[in-house]
Amino acid sequence: MSNEAKIQEILKRRGLDVSDVTDFADEVVPEPSPRFTKLINIYYMMKNTIDMEYPYWYNRVWWENDGDITEIRRAKAEAAALSHMTPTILPGELLFGNKTRNFRGAFCFPWVDASFFNAAAEAMMAGVDAPPMAAADAVSVVGAGGGNVTKDFGNVVSIAQKFGLRREEVPCLVKVAKYWDNGSVERVSARLAEARPDYQKWAGYRNSVLVMFDSWAIPQGREVINYYVPLEYGFDKIIELCDEKIAETLGEAGDDGILGMSRGYYYMACKTIAQGVSKWIENYARRAEYLAAHETDEVQKKEYLDIAAVAHHIAHKQPETFRQALNLTLMCHYGVVNEDPHSGQSIGRLGQILYPWYEKDIADGTTTDEEVIELLELYRIKITAIECFASSGVTGGVLSGNTFNNLSLGGLGYDGLTAVNPLEYLIVEAGMRGKSTQPTLSLLYDEKTPESFLLKVAQCIKLGLGYPAIMNNQGGMNYMLRHYQPEGMTIYDARAWAPGGCLESSPGCFQPLHYNGKTYMIPGGAGPTAGTGIHFTGMPKLLELVLSNGFDRRTGIQVFEPHNRKLDTYEGLLDVYYNVYLQELLEVSNRMNNLQMDTHRKICPTVWASLLKADCFANGQNQSHLGARYNGTINFESCGTINLINSLASIKKNVYDDKKYTLEEMKDAMWNNFGFKTAFETGVFSPDRREATELAPKYEKIFNDCVNAPKYGNADDYVDSILVDYEDRMLPKMLALRSYMGKQYYMCQISVSTHGPQGAITLASADGRLCGTTYADASMSPAPTTDKNGIYALFTSATCYDHAMCQNSQMNVKIHPSAIKGTQGTHKLLDVYRAYMRKGGFHIQFNVTSSKTLREAQAKPDDYRDLMVRVAGFTQYWCEIGKPIQDEVIFRTEYDS
Amino acid sequence: MKHCECANFLHLDCEKGMCALSKMIVPIDGEGSDACPRFEEGFMCQFCKHFSDADKYGIGSCKGYDKENWAYAQCGAFSCEKFERK
Numbered sequence: 001m002s003n004e005a006k007i008q009e010i011l012k013r014r015g016l017d018v019s020d021v022t023d024f025a026d027e028v029v030p031e032p033s034p035r036f037t038k039l040i041n042i043y044y045m046m047k048n049t050i051d052m053e054y055p056y057w058y059n060r061v062w063w064e065n066d067g068d069i070t071e072i073r074r075a076k077a078e079a080a081a082l083s084h085m086t087p088t089i090l091p092g093e094l095l096f097g098n099k100t101r102n103f104r105g106a107f108c109f110p111w112v113d114a115s116f117f118n119a120a121a122e123a124m125m126a127g128v129d130a131p132p133m134a135a136a137d138a139v140s141v142v143g144a145g146g147g148n149v150t151k152d153f154g155n156v157v158s159i160a161q162k163f164g165l166r167r168e169e170v171p172c173l174v175k176v177a178k179y180w181d182n183g184s185v186e187r188v189s190a191r192l193a194e195a196r197p198d199y200q201k202w203a204g205y206r207n208s209v210l211v212m213f214d215s216w217a218i219p220q221g222r223e224v225i226n227y228y229v230p231l232e233y234g235f236d237k238i239i240e241l242c243d244e245k246i247a248e249t250l251g252e253a254g255d256d257g258i259l260g261m262s263r264g265y266y267y268m269a270c271k272t273i274a275q276g277v278s279k280w281i282e283n284y285a286r287r288a289e290y291l292a293a294h295e296t297d298e299v300q301k302k303e304y305l306d307i308a309a310v311a312h313h314i315a316h317k318q319p320e321t322f323r324q325a326l327n328l329t330l331m332c333h334y335g336v337v338n339e340d341p342h343s344g345q346s347i348g349r350l351g352q353i354l355y356p357w358y359e360k361d362i363a364d365g366t367t368t369d370e371e372v373i374e375l376l377e378l379y380r381i382k383i384t385a386i387e388c389f390a391s392s393g394v395t396g397g398v399l400s401g402n403t404f405n406n407l408s409l410g411g412l413g414y415d416g417l418t419a420v421n422p423l424e425y426l427i428v429e430a431g432m433r434g435k436s437t438q439p440t441l442s443l444l445y446d447e448k449t450p451e452s453f454l455l456k457v458a459q460c461i462k463l464g465l466g467y468p469a470i471m472n473n474q475g476g477m478n479y480m481l482r483h484y485q486p487e488g489m490t491i492y493d494a495r496a497w498a499p500g501g502c503l504e505s506s507p508g509c510f511q512p513l514h515y516n517g518k519t520y521m522i523p524g525g526a527g528p529t530a531g532t533g534i535h536f537t538g539m540p541k542l543l544e545l546v547l548s549n550g551f552d553r554r555t556g557i558q559v560f561e562p563h564n565r566k567l568d569t570y571e572g573l574l575d576v577y578y579n580v581y582l583q584e585l586l587e588v589s590n591r592m593n594n595l596q597m598d599t600h601r602k603i604c605p606t607v608w609a610s611l612l613k614a615d616c617f618a619n620g621q622n623q624s625h626l627g628a629r630y631n632g633t634i635n636f637e638s639c640g641t642i643n644l645i646n647s648l649a650s651i652k653k654n655v656y657d658d659k660k661y662t663l664e665e666m667k668d669a670m671w672n673n674f675g676f677k678t679a680f681e682t683g684v685f686s687p688d689r690r691e692a693t694e695l696a697p698k699y700e701k702i703f704n705d706c707v708n709a710p711k712y713g714n715a716d717d718y719v720d721s722i723l724v725d726y727e728d729r730m731l732p733k734m735l736a737l738r739s740y741m742g743k744q745y746y747m748c749q750i751s752v753s754t755h756g757p758q759g760a761i762t763l764a765s766a767d768g769r770l771c772g773t774t775y776a777d778a779s780m781s782p783a784p785t786t787d788k789n790g791i792y793a794l795f796t797s798a799t800c801y802d803h804a805m806c807q808n809s810q811m812n813v814k815i816h817p818s819a820i821k822g823t824q825g826t827h828k829l830l831d832v833y834r835a836y837m838r839k840g841g842f843h844i845q846f847n848v849t850s851s852k853t854l855r856e857a858q859a860k861p862d863d864y865r866d867l868m869v870r871v872a873g874f875t876q877y878w879c880e881i882g883k884p885i886q887d888e889v890i891f892r893t894e895y896d897s
Numbered sequence: 898m899k900h901c902e903c904a905n906f907l908h909l910d911c912e913k914g915m916c917a918l919s920k921m922i923v924p925i926d927g928e929g930s931d932a933c934p935r936f937e938e939g940f941m942c943q944f945c946k947h948f949s950d951a952d953k954y955g956i957g958s959c960k961g962y963d964k965e966n967w968a969y970a971q972c973g974a975f976s977c978e979k980f981e982r983k
Binding site for chain 2 (some may be wrong): 042045046047048049051052053056060064083084085086087088089090091101102103104105128147149154155156164165166168169171172175280283286287290291294295296
């Protein structure tokens with residue numbers, strides 16, 4: 001009997017059903033549908049593009065309605081913008097809809113941030129006035145980097161080194177941006193911030209890049225959308241309900257003298273935006289009919305007419321088929337991500353939301369699983385193509401261009417039983433066949449999750465796509481019950497949680513959907529952005545500033561007032577770190593964030609998202625006005641946790657406990673980069689390349705002692721206890737802060753891609769990390785190659801504290817494909833992630849790839865256009881991420897057995 | 898006339914589109930960007946009778962709505978309820 005057969009026999013005796021895992025002999029995944037292949041190949045050729053249709057119409061209608069109530073004015077502007085965009089439908093598509101007229105398009109939001117464009121207006125117009133390029137030059141193609149337009153070419157202008165804008169549209173951009181020069185969210189909030197006496201402190205944090213970016217840069221997202229209202233009612237009924245609500249509330253304050261009157265305005269805004277979205281969808285129907293009328297191929301003509309029929313229906317009514325329901329959620333999603341610069345507008349538990357339509361279609365025999373998989377493959381392309389324009393630093397640098405539209409699987413249903421259903425298997429299957437970066441998939445692991453589904457997920461991970469990530473369902477529920485208890489979180493709502501963005505645990509709820517004569521409790525988001533707050537703060541950088549008496553040696557900025565303490569005890573060091581500098585940073589940054597987000601809700605109240613989000617429609621309040629069910633969603637984002645912990649361990653060990661060096665000697669070694677060249681000098685941003693300078697011999701001993709000091713990830717209590725202490729100190733600080741929503745904060749412990757730029761601004765650290773090199777990724781990943789005792793020791797270190805104290809934790813693991821090869825390997829992978837979940841880890845994700853392959857891809861990106869890697873909470877095309885992060889991913893510890 | 902000004906042009910990105918008739922990818926600029934004999938005037942402000950007085954940058958006036966406003970020639974107009982060909 002083969003090993004595989006033995007395993008199956010053993011599993012069978014243990015009552016584990018693996019019969020659903022049809023492709024048990026893994027590495028054999030069916031090809032995607034020809035439609036997917038054709039369309040994804042077009043996608044690979046696409047340049048990131050912004051155009052001006054949406055901004056033009058938004059700007060025009062906004063100013064034409066000067067003087068109107070802001071919520072209503074905003075709704076008119078958004079509705080006009082959506083309903084005037086050119087609908088593009090490509091041959092072979094079954095799902096219609098795009099963010100803009102371009103396949104891979106985005107646009108700018110000058111009403112949020114205009115200074116970026118106004119500062120460049122003169123230069124851009126000079127480019128427009130320049131003589132046209134020769135024809136040959138006009139079609140030159142920008143080199144490597146996937147779809148990123150990193151420099152001007154032909155009649156295309158590079159914006160933010162990522163997006164291309166047609167030269168003939170530049171005057172429109174310049175003209176629109178000018179309107180907002182003085183009135184964008186950025187400018188208004190800056191004026192308010194400057195009125196605060198501590199503004200210069202904030203400027204110091206930002207200019208030193210200790211805090212990575214502003215809240216207005218991406219004011220929405222990192223939340224879970226809610227498709228319930230349009231799926232339950234359809235647009236005609238929504239508009240009818242709005243009319244009823246307007247009649248009921250307009251002019252009535254009820255018992256609320258502050259916001260009671262705004263209910264009527266809210267419903268007027270809802271009606272306007274619902275009409276706008278409906279018209280936008282109708283435009284696709286008209287375009288499909290136009291294309292059908294000009295189409296000579298009968299098959300294609302019918303497909304256009306089918307699209308028209310779907311669009312006509314969902315522009316007005318509750319969907320009647322799975323395809324209609326899926327396309328409606330897609331259009332709703334585009335509508336939300338077009339409201340503001342967005343990242344991390346998570347789809348939520350789509351398989352559970354759309355199951356009623358799937359169930360009926362399958363029962364009726366009107367569709368098949370293969371047809372559903374094809375639709376889901378095409379859906380993946382649509383979500384992959386969602387782009388976000390914020391600014392150069394945010395879109396390209398921090399987020400690596402990903403927009404984090406996360407789709408969750410598993411968890412528990414309203415009844416407390418597993419929520420896994422047959423449609424979720426097909427979603428994973430579509431992700432296996434239709435390889436693409438989005439939506440990334442997240443399994444909400446629960447002990448009640450069927451074994452066959454866990455294995456299916458393991459099979460998918462093994463393909464090296466970077467998804468699904470594994471998240472702890474019970475941990476997420478515990479966090480919900482703990483953090484949202486003051487807002488009345490129930491066990492039922494806790495079961496509806498899902499990650500917003502990559503892994504920002506977001507509150508949800510179940511709502512009763514009536515379809516096909518049945519009532520289904522479907523999950524959806526119940527809170528606003530769960531990622532806006534004090535943005536990525538470099539925790540090792542803060543330690544550097546403690547050691548340098550508040551002075552940033554890189555920029556010459558005195559970021560904090562000098563503490564002038566001797567730091568002659570470890571406790572004294574921690575006291576300055578936590579109670580002086582960090583405390584000040586939290587208080588000042590919170591005020592600035594509050595001003596930014598309050599300005600946003602006053603100038604740009606969310607309209608479409610506020611119609612969708614649970615309880616807003618019932619309450620008659622915008623989600624910015626606490627209309628949603630849960631509102632304590634604002635957080636503090638940390639970066640570089642493990643380098644901080646390792647650095648504290650090194651200082652504690654070498655300076656305070658063993659007294660091998662004085663603190664002055666330690667600082668001298670750090671300021672001199674232990675005698676090595678910096679990352680900027682070597683061009684390598686991971687610590688795998690150290691080039692000595694003439695100073696190296698002087699610092700050789702202290703460098704070795706720093707490198708050999710206790711490191712996180714080895715089940716070593718010396719250092720793990722420092723991590724426990726860190727978490728214990730941080731939680732009460734979060735609970736003491738108050739966001740602009742009047743609610744407490746929490747810790748968000750993810751890095752996205754900020755461990756690259758924040759590593760770049762940090763000098764050498766006491767853990768032996770060199771100047772400019774990336775921090776360890778995530779919050780639970782070890783510093784590369786410092787975990788010597790195997791993966792289970794890493795798990796022990798990571799779970800030394802209760803992960804449910806915080807919104808999340810994050811661990812990325814790189815596994816060589818050979819380590820999990822074959823059926824045994826699939827089970828081994830499941831054993832690994834289950835072990836981490838059972839120990840209480842919140843999140844783990846895997847890169848199943850070899851460093852050798854990644855190095856080859858770095859050298860020849862054109863040969864690896866479709867290679868994807870998991871960075872930190874998201875999957876991205878290798879060729880579209882920056883070199884520092886590429887270096888970091890290559891150098892991560894690789895588990896090979 | 899250019900492919901990108903044709904009613905059968907499907908937008909892809911800043912440098913290319915697709916012809917809905919031939920299903921071929923066509924460039925916006927340079928060689929191969931000229932329209933074929935099956936060209937049909939597209940839906941753009943520059944082809945609308947309500948659009949006038951464009952300057953050298955293509956910025957002109959839109960008189961199609963109750964409130965006159967500025968507009969730009971390259972703006973798509975398939976979805977504009979006031980679009981009328983010149």
